Amino acid sequence: MKKLRKTNSLTYLALLLLAIWGCTDKLDEPELNNNFAGGTDFTKTEDMQLSIVGVYEAFQSRGWEQPLLIAVRGDDVNAGGLGDQQDFAETDIFNYNKDYWMYNSLWENIYVDIISAHTAMEQIARFQELADDEGKALGDSYIAEAKVLRAIMLFHISQVWGDVFIPETSDTAVLSDVEVVPTKDEVMQHISDQMDEAIPFLLAVRPNERTDLPGGVTRYTALAIKALANQELKNYQAVADATAEIINSGAFSLYPDYYELFKTPGKLSDESILDMQYSDFGQGEGDREGHLYAPYGPQNWTPAVEGASSGWGFFEPSMKFIKFMLDRGETVRLETSVLFTDRGIAVLQEDPAYATLPGFVSNTTRDGDLINDYARALFASGKHYLPSNQLISGRTAYGSNKNFNIIRYAEILLMYAEALAQGASGGSISADQAVNLVRTRAGMPPLSGVTLDQIIDEKYAELSMEWGKRYFDMLRLGRFDELSYDGRTFSEDKSFLPYPQTQVDQFPILGD
Template structure:
């Protein structure tokens, strides 16, 4: 692990000077234009392990694993922020590196278009729209983490040195919504898994989802209802029937998934692989059914608050899927007399036969980031190897749509009751009628726990700060954003104003 990070401006130069789609390029070979968008996808999918963890750790659904070598990560979970912590700088810096890579891709595609016929120009417009969507989700993430952030408009990174006013979070979100309006007409009108050229790639509905989420942050709920309503009315998306398997190999490119980062071992036990480092999510100790499968680091733990919330609701498959239990953790739950008797699925062996042993850092591990050892490609031993990383699911769109209606938006598709009950039905819960905003937020808590900090950012958006003061934590409104990394403030003094 490299703790000494290079300067932002130096790092940001790299996409222009040394990337997979730059170099000596013959732009008259327009058939190679696809390589530029592939390069943008490659940049987007190169998530460091620390990025989703830092984005996610502050919600009341998840705790950092204690007793680790990343004390400032644990302190972040407790709302004690260190602007010098390497993770803060890494998230900021590397997101902007990848954002600039999408601008570089767009620049190169435009050069190909100069030599292309009408069909090639149209394809280039689609690729540029795809790059805008990839850029948008990255900027969306860091704006929710920091609030006011830079909006790069070109691949010329020197422009950042001339910024005198940092765009506000509201300006960022409006910009992203506008960008999606530009992109949507250029994108394929299909489910991402229907794309033959780039299976799982961006489509019109990915852009609509990001537009909806950006407008949700703006509390422009009619725009949210209109964007999510288009996704629902398209008929192209459906909830995956098996919630447990949705987060495992069978759920790859499922009809439920709107945006996911794709990884692969290419069905081979050795050689090249595209992978995310899932070890931080895994238990430190386990006895896998496939001997030799590696364990994790124990950095990411479902909270006791979340587990008791799920037990109180009578959750079955969603709780089993979301949490890996240790015997020590089960005993900790049962210290509360109200939970002395637990459902039979609450045990330290998963339905796939992997035994989760006790370990010091945490009582529980995240089941949504778990891949059963028997689903590993034979010969691969890394924790979670070959597992995709889902970012936006149709279940979230249904619940986001329902919330928009309860926040005053006009109905554009099904009713709020219908949207919520589709999600509840998959979870094995009885339908409800006359759903309230609280019902919807509880459903989002149950459905989306441990996923990309979605719970935390809902509580921030709705100013339900008391929910974040739990298990000894005290949250106040001034803690909703991380401080800018000191390394960035030193280079861009405007961040310190």
Template sequence: MKNFNLVKKHLAFMLGLCMVALSCTDKLEENDGQLAADDLDFTISEDMVLPLIGAYSAVYSRGWEDPLLIGVRGDDVNAGGLGDQPLFAETDVYNYDNNFWMFNQIWENFYGDIVRIVSSRETIQSYKDFATEDEFIDRADQYMAECKVLSGFTHFQMSRLWGDIFIIRSSDISTELDNGVKTKDEVMQYISDLMDEAIPFLPDARPNERQDVPTGVTKYTALAIKALANLELENYQGVADATGQIINSNKFSLYPDFYELFKKPGESSNENLFELQFSDYNTESGAVNNHLYAPFGPSSWNPVVETASGGWGFYEPSLKYIKFMIDRGDQIRLVTSVNFTPRGINELMLDPQYATLPNYISNITPDGDEFNDYPRAMFGSGKHYLPSNQLTPGRNSYGSGKNFIVIRYAEMLLMYAEALTQGATGVGMSADQAVNMVRGRVNMPALSGVTTQDVLDEKFAELAMEWGVRYFDMIRLNRYDELSYEGRTFTAEDELLPYPLAQLDLLPLGNN
């Protein structure tokens, strides 16, 4: 999508798309189908890509707080302490304050995205209404299907956090709100059905095979989101069917180097089904389109590139996760997933069982960046780390230009395997084969007769620090004992976040 983002530099007017779209129909009627020069002209079919760009832009422009809040409650992650966000740390130990700014901000972030996406889809429909050539009619159908996939992704993240939420199907927001919140199961079924609507119109390709919208969503992105929604519904046959289609397409493969998968060499690889694209355009100055990775970074380090900036230390791999990985001998994934500090290493060694650590554990990364002690955290997330020697010269912000992976083929393989261990029927690959493909990449020995617990352990090892996968697995399966760790106590009442106080004052949400 880097080329796609270059186009955006010339499309500043897209920032006002939502407001324009709501008034376009009336203006068309007033002007016999033609808009004034300062409005969209739906007779120019080539321009229908512009609202699609607006939809992607909505999803890509994630706030830094979004992935942190989504993932922090899992037993793989701790909130950094001693910072200026005490309510974030309280969320990590299941003490929720519905007046916490982050809850409201993320609610507004995702619903703002949904409104922009829906508005973009309706605008594309207006272009289709005026299109006369089959090429553009087909293109409009594809673009609207892409918007449905993006909408499904945003609804999915919202419902996992809050459970019962509003479904926004149109830009008639008042009517949508009057319809009230839908249950989590209703939202997940809506998402699954929405993906079914989209799939026939989407490219039968990997995202990195697309030429029109580089690394845009495809049929397989929609299948992945459908599978995720059905996993939340515990419809394991639906999971097996959707992931099985992805596997049996033979279009996807695991990137061979797990460490580099999360660095620039692994960007837009054959493994990634959905990936937020960012770039500093390989220039030392000027425009950038970056995600803010500073919350994941260390506040003290000695990078190989001395000018490289550090971060805030808000997102810390847990001791529980690290010990789990050491016990497994899971070296490649541990070194990739965790950046150690001297203080963290010393804390590990206070436990007599870990008084002698494997020699691969070091506060110096494979690329030579040295992580020092810093007050907020003992460890850093390696999956959100970009080696300083991979920064574009002149670009010094932490993780500048790094993409953000959302859905990987490895996750689809493991979801397929879990579905089979839960009683679903698969076609082609066995659960053992799916799990062992993931294990084989990181030189872990093959398993035979895998169980659901084996799959959950593999997901813990493979997907830690990624979009709350571990947390949502544990609450789906009521594994509250796993989330009661390092002094925490988790109960059923802790599964969902409370509705933000600011939204309770504005919307018909009821009590939560």
């Protein structure tokens, strides 16, 4: 048990931290989520680790609605059919309701966690005032880690809303004095600059090589986020430079089995650059850290392991995506990405071009889980699926013990290739080599002289249903027609969600 808990130290320490701190309502006054101010002995510099683990705990405490809302508007995925979240389905077809609770939850909770990161950085600085040189250096590394986690949260919220606040302290009162909301470009440049500040203090190792906090952020996580921010800025040379440094490190490789990459065997693989980590700690009951994956799962299944819970059917791979993958001759990436129902297969076969389908297109997964027909959708997301035979005995929640991938090495390779296709100078392998590494893992034939269109198609095949990456690529590239599909009509003015009315009421500058 000791060995098992050591390999899951982030999630275990987060549980320990919660036990020490107790439960607080962070939403009421996030700037006061500070437990240290009145009760911490800042001479005990070894306790600095609790501060950074608190940032990880906040970062990993995504509500189920948050990644779901970020991802739903692309042409790779549909919201599940009618139900108790009609405004979620409306968001998928670009009809936005500023009063919808999901919008406010995403905005408010991410900002709460960003403020928590600032609180921790300020507390670590107080430890450093009384620390020796070794303690000060450790504090610098922890502050750098907090900057990286803060950056990816700020990145996501700016992708969704564009112009957003940039908190630079734990004091939320200063936000009321903001006279001009920073533009999306300003936010992305801020993120890039923050990563430049953090990089010198971070370990140059893979996340899974860290021994203190396995899976924690490293220099390469910061470089990846810098590349993402500069991709949004269309500063493709900076993208090429950052991704080339990751590639040239030789630290990362693609996990050989794409199907298992998103399941237990792929947890903290050599492909992982940033994950949200969850664990049942090898126990069928008791402590656990987990994400609610039920929204992604099929409403009705017959699991290979009796008693495993089904899902809610809120997240459906699109028919457009499935046909795109079949047209390309995709095998393992399609099998991995989509859980098929009999009804979905029948609807697909109504198109004569798809009357004959590969054998892996089945309502039974290779792990023996039977995906039955259900009302809300024709398909479910395979990337958010954990086979019932990989659940720890005694755990029945859908996807329990599954990590949540955010940045993978495959994306770094494709970002690098795209940057070169966009005119950047390469500092590592060729664009062909980068794309073909990804294609080879997927069992696809190599390409020569790859074009921008081919790279964008490769990103569609490789990264679909992951954090809205496809949607935000289409926005950045101005390929708005791709988002008008299956009766949807997209226009550029629909790029960003409206600010939640609750936030406009609190910060009138958002209404201006």
